[in-house]
């Protein structure tokens with residue numbers, strides 16, 4: 001349990017005591033953090049009193065009314081910003097004008113809660129400001145320690161693993177209690193679903209491993225002369241079962257052989273990710289054109305699909321860790337958002353480039369070029 005100091009600044013005693021009652025037994029927990037947060041509530045009836053408390057005490061969260069008898073709430077906020085006090089501020093105010101809202105936001109207020117509010121409104125607002133404060137502090141700390149990526153990993157990992165684990169656990173409990181009777185056949189669907197969820201968890205963990213290995217420079221590379229075409233064919237074979245399900249046709253256009261110096265597992269990462277996306281984000285009965293050719297001293301791979309495509313804004317986000325484009329069309333497609341960022345790192349390792357052309361609802365084309373012989 002961690003205690004956060006929460007300062008309530010309001011000239012109305014009834015509001016101060018209402019907030020006290022609502023929050024005194026309230027706590028906020030975080031899915032991937034063992035501790036939960038509780039609140040020590042301190043109150044002030046004027047801006048002046050608030051400032052002297054903030055100067056003396058280490059306050060974490062301030063709930064700040066704007067209309068106060070002496071100096072106004074917004075001035076307290078400006079003081080907090082000027083002095084870079086490490087706390088999060090939420091304005092509680094009855095008639096928030098747009099000017100006030102802008103001024104408050106410019107001065108770093110986290111949000112507004114309009115008066116009158118219910119205990120529930122207050123609790124959810126306090127929950128979100130607590131999470132915001134925690135993430136801000138944690139991110140700062142991790143950045144300072146160079147652990148930012150690790151922290152993001154943990155958040156995504158725990159978030160992404162939680163729902164499949166819950167699902168599988170639910171099915172196992174049903175089976176344990178024999179809720180559908182004694183016949184094992186009655187549980188077949190649940191078993192299948194559990195296996196699918198486990199498969200996707202494994203995919204995520206594998207992605208994470210690839211990523212950390214490359215990121216930390218610990219990836220063992222074995223550079224040999226290899227035939228790109230052989231690896232490409234294997235990649236097609238492994239995506240085939242998914243492609244069949246969506247009736248997506250993969251059309252290869254390859255020369256007989258293409259020999260280059262490289263690491264086979266790295267080419268696999270490139271092909272698997274491009275093909276997996278081209279199938280996953282395709283439409284039923286769509287196609288994927290997969291071409292490989294040699295141009296000057298480079299190998300050029302293109303993977304072109306007839307899928308949901310992306311607009312320019314969405315394309316700009318690609319290759320960054322944990323990017324997932326959230327739209328109605330991608331809502332039911334699972335993925336960790338790591339695939340392309342891993343691929344980009346691998347391409348960088350090989351002094352290559354990647355380009356995207358895409359149009360929403362028409363499809364996408366990824367082009368990768370990799371020099372054939374630069375690797376010693």
Ligand SMILES: Nc1ncnc2c1ncn2[C@@H]1O[C@H](COP(=O)(O)OP(=O)(O)OP(=O)(O)O)[C@@H](O)[C@H]1O
Nearest residue numbers: 277278281309323324325335336337338339340364
């Ligand atoms: N061919 C494509 N067509 C449309 N959108 C795509 C395509 N490839 C990638 N995207 C978008 O880019 C996002 C990032 O892709 P990426 O491969 O990095 O992650 P993912 O597919 O979500 O997860 P993972 O590959 O780790 O299973 C996807 O979530 C999707 O929204």
Ligand SMILES: [Mg+2]
Nearest residue numbers: 276277335339
């Ligand atoms: Mg992917």
